[in-house]
Amino acid sequence: MPQIFIPQRFNGPPDTANGGYVAGLIAGEMRKAGIEGAIEVSLRAPPPVEAAMDLVIAGGACECRHGDAVVGTARGVEALGAVPAAPTLAVAAQGRENFPPVADHAFPYCFVCGPSRTRDGLCIFTGRPHGYDGVTDVWTPGSDYAEADGLVREAVIWAALDCPGAFAIGFQERPMVLGRIKGQVLRRPEAGAPLIVAAWHLYDDGRKHGAASALFTADGELLAQTEQLWIELK
Numbered sequence: 001m002p003q004i005f006i007p008q009r010f011n012g013p014p015d016t017a018n019g020g021y022v023a024g025l026i027a028g029e030m031r032k033a034g035i036e037g038a039i040e041v042s043l044r045a046p047p048p049v050e051a052a053m054d055l056v057i058a059g060g061a062c063e064c065r066h067g068d069a070v071v072g073t074a075r076g077v078e079a080l081g082a083v084p085a086a087p088t089l090a091v092a093a094q095g096r097e098n099f100p101p102v103a104d105h106a107f108p109y110c111f112v113c114g115p116s117r118t119r120d121g122l123c124i125f126t127g128r129p130h131g132y133d134g135v136t137d138v139w140t141p142g143s144d145y146a147e148a149d150g151l152v153r154e155a156v157i158w159a160a161l162d163c164p165g166a167f168a169i170g171f172q173e174r175p176m177v178l179g180r181i182k183g184q185v186l187r188r189p190e191a192g193a194p195l196i197v198a199a200w201h202l203y204d205d206g207r208k209h210g211a212a213s214a215l216f217t218a219d220g221e222l223l224a225q226t227e228q229l230w231i232e233l234k
Helices: 019-032 089-093 154-160 163-169
Strands: 003-005 038-043 052-058 061-066 069-077 135-139 176-185 195-205 208-217 222-232
Touching: 003 019, 019 038, 019 052, 019 061, 019 069, 019 154, 019 176, 089 135, 089 195, 135 163, 154 176, 154 222, 163 176, 163 195, 163 208, 163 222
Parallel strands: none
Antiparallel strands: 003 052, 038 069, 038 176, 052 061, 061 069, 135 195, 176 222, 195 208, 208 222
């Protein structure tokens, strides 16, 4: 039975693993089991850090368990739809100028978007640039996020596309947690190259909110994309 283990470093909310990172690890194990294409991961409980979780993969689906509790489920799904064209690198770089201040951040130590994690986090600070309908930032993944082949690890790509969706919805005004993420990685980029991260608000339904996100090369080639369901905290 395969297992995944999330070190404390890869947290989202305090003492909880980043949902996108967890989803990326699950997707990677499903691919090892022969399940290709887009993967949809639904989180049923907060994924723990510093604890092993068992993966039960059968019939094109997966259960992620921590003891007797089902933390999440996953399944292969159809390919995601088209995304808007990428902003230019110059426009994308303007996004972080409008990222909310640390005082307005519900989870300032999040591995992906935490402004208090400038030493060991991804530091993806997506905000709204002028003239673009979404939130953006430029992210240059370091070599410590790459496999031996020099390409960025799949779980890190999923993590990078997680939090931007929440900021496209308005995380700073209404904190929320990830409930479901559907994603596909088309091509893993090399570490050390600047990449464009963008995300868009899709819908609101009470405390449920939808978003989509994408990762592009500096020239606008689509590398990976997600569609997400976020649950607003009470």
